[in-house]
Amino acid sequence: MVKVKQRIEDFASGHELKLQEILGCHRKDSGYVFRVWAPNAQAVWLVGDFNDWNKTLAMQLTSNGVWQIKTDLPQTGQLYKFLVKQADGREVMKMDPMAVELEPRPGNAAVVTELPNKSWHDGAWLGRNKRSNHFARPINIYEVHASSWKRHEDGSLYTLRDLQRELIPYVKKQGFNYIEFLPLTAHPLDASWGYQTIGYYALERTYGTPQELQDFVEACHQENIGVLSDWVPGHFCINDDALAYYDGTPCYEFSEKWRAENKGWGALNFDLGKPEVQSFLLSSALFWLEFYHLDGLRVDAVSNMIYRDYDRGPGEWKPDKYGGNRNLEGMEFLRRLNRTIKGLHPECLMIAEESSAQVKITGRIEDGGLGFDFKWNMGWMNDILNFYQMDPLFRKYHFNLTTFSFMYRMSENFILPLSHDEVVHGKRSLMNKMFGPRDKQFAQLRNLLTLQMTYPGKKLLFMGSEFGQYLEWRYNEALDWAELNDELNSKMQYFDQKLNEFYLNEPSLWQLEQKDESVQIIDADNKDESVLTFIRQGKIRHDFVIVILNFTPVERKHFSIGVPYSGKYQEAFNTARKEFGGTWDKDVQTMTTKQEKFKNLDYQIELDLPGFSAMILKPLDAHIKRGNRRKK
Structure with a gap:
């Protein structure tokens, strides 16, 4: 006692x-x-x-x-x-x-229950994960809403048992190495997608039982797939029979009404400075990581926790003690959250969904950050999707949308998200955002996914986008798997599989992401032709790829780009090929350099560049002359 x-x-x-x-x-x-x-x-x-x-x-x-x-x-x-x-x-x-x-x-x-005492069989995964440097290895996340990935023919929900049988092999075949679930915590309404939490320790019952989630995670780990989950420590469901004003007074929420009310989401904000609330939330986070062996948490709506004026108009908020807009209690809680979790489980990933740039989110707390491993790059996502929805005739006037994020890519440790938030509420599916007729939409979607996969940063793609689903996501229905009977959708799915495979097996795309030398721009000024070219560099000098992105439907014959070394280069990946749903059926291109300067590079090659294509080139062999490095 x-x-x-x-x-x-x-x-x-x-x-x-x-x-x-x-x-x-x-x-x-x-x-x-x-x-x-x-x-x-x-x-x-x-x-x-x-x-x-x-x-x-x-x-x-x-x-x-x-x-x-x-x-x-x-x-x-x-x-x-x-x-x-x-x-x-x-x-x-x-x-x-x-x-x-x-x-x-x-x-x-x-x-009334007792939690199962599971005998786990995922030691090999846990051992590798503890020894791994997450920043220097590939992370390719498949984002999933558990009750709408697939459903049974009678419309009933898939449980975690069903997902274990079908989702895990699918993810492995497609070349993703992480699954990230929208919140698994208990919530009263599917329409909230899990973000209106009532049970911070309870698995959403429609998904299955605690034992079934443990078995699912174990099966993922045995296939070398990590499991992440969204977690919502900023706000909670306002339902009267749940946490809200539990004893008739503010318990979990702020005592000040303006701070407690979350108008945008119809929720209540946690008072993150209250000791009891800190114990409640820290214990919840550790419970999901330890009891279910999750590999990390994506903390939702971080901006709501670090700004007092978030979702507030003039006169609806009060400054902090320094006269600013910081939620000092929220920021300190997030530091403590990350310090606690990384102290006990340094291998677990802590990811922030945060859209501002005023506060450093990732990096060491001692260096001024909040301690997260990664942050969603919302700026990149917004710029890129705005660009791809644009008529290609006008893209040259907005070419900076594709290049601006290079300027701040080292400011945080980023994940590039093409997430659920971008394919709902009338925003249209990822495929249907692309400009033009259907075949051109698929061509541009292949281009977009190649840009995402070759741009520095870890990757996240929401379910259905990998096969180009036309309709936007509907939380109360399964994905439109019947679309795979269409050749273009089927080839799109195959394309995504091969692209993911290329990413996982190409060290230059992930080894040095936290270093400046990871990227070398070849040409970011070709606005008139709307072609972007850059190099991704691995640890070894000759482990590199050249990325060429053509953002218009115009084929560019004898297109010249600069290269860093003399020798031969070969097409390693071409999104326009017939096997992927394009029309390009020419032989794989091999190019020999000529000694002619291109911007700050000493050599050039020429190639034929299909319209709306993304091409990846590699040096043909590893015997490029040491003396032919570019001048600095």
Whole structure:
């Protein structure tokens, strides 16, 4: 009892990192003990199947606002809630914030249960992952919404068991090496995609059971596929029977109404400076990483946690103590979150979804960052998608959209996201954003994905984009797999498979991403022809590729580009080839240099460049003369 009391004090001071072992439901002797934090409640009762949901089991207030009861009545599998007499006297049925399993929707009662004690068989993956330098290896993420990737013929949802049978082999075949799920935490409505969380320790029941998620992750690891999940520590669902004003007063949310209300999402913002909230969220993050062996978390909506004026108009917010717009508590919480997780699990990836450039997000905390490993490059994504939606006739006037991100690429450690957010709410699918008729749309989608795969930064692609789904994503339906009966969609899927394979096997595309020498621009000024050329460099001098992107439908014959060494070069990848859905059926091009300067390079080659194509060239052999390095 002394140990529990001490851990409750640790919770109250913000230092408990395994809160699920203290609060919630736990077997004790022949019965169960239940604990819940409701510091300003007048009374709390345990109600459930075992007492016909009546007020017969009054809980006792112990210390630090924690109520407790031990009883032999509940049986494994029965449902329960807490009936909370709130500070104003109103009695409200509340779910257990610490529940690890909930009943199926539409209810949200917790299940009396004990977590499985799994014997894991993923040691080889964990060992390799701990020894790995994430920054110097390929990361290619397939983003998935668990209930709309596929569905059964009768429309019923795939469970994690179904996904284990079908999604894992698909991802492996397509050449992705990570799966990132939209939030797996419990949520009351599919339309929120998981971002309106009610259960920070509970797996969304429509996806399956805790054991099934453990088995899924283990099966991924056995196929050398990592598993990430989105996690939402900034705001939570406003539902009255969940976390919101749990005891009738602000518990998890800010006490100041303007800070608590999240108008844009109809949610409530966590008070990230409150010690109990810190214990709650830090424990949640570690629970998903440790209990389910997840390989990292993508923290959603970081801007909402670091700016006081986020989603606020003039007069709707107050400055911080320094007169600025920083959410100082939120920033310190994020530093603590990353410091805690990286201290215990340095191999786990911490990724931020953040759209501003005022605060450094990645990098060491000691150097002024928030401690994240990677940040989504929203600027690159917005510029690139705006460019590809444009009539090619006018692209030369906006060519800087393809090149501006080179200027700041070293400012953060980036992931290049083509995510779910870009293919909903009338934005159209990735394929249907492309300008022009259908065959040209596919050509440009191949071009876009090649740009993403060759540009410095880790990669993320939302499901369905790999085969060019025409309709935008619908959360309540499966992807339109019938489209693969169309030759262009089928060839698009094959193209994505081969492109991913090329990326995973080409060290120059990922070895030196955190260094300036990773990229050498050949020509970023060819606006009139709208052709961009650059070099990606690996650790070894002759491990490099040359990337050529033609953003117009015009074929460029005898097109000249600069190269760094004399010798022969050969086409290694060409998005316009027939096997990928294009029309190019000529022989693979081999080019010999001529000694003629091109900008700051000493040599040139000529090639034929198909319209809307992306081409990747490689030196034909490794015997390029050492004396022919470009002059600096």
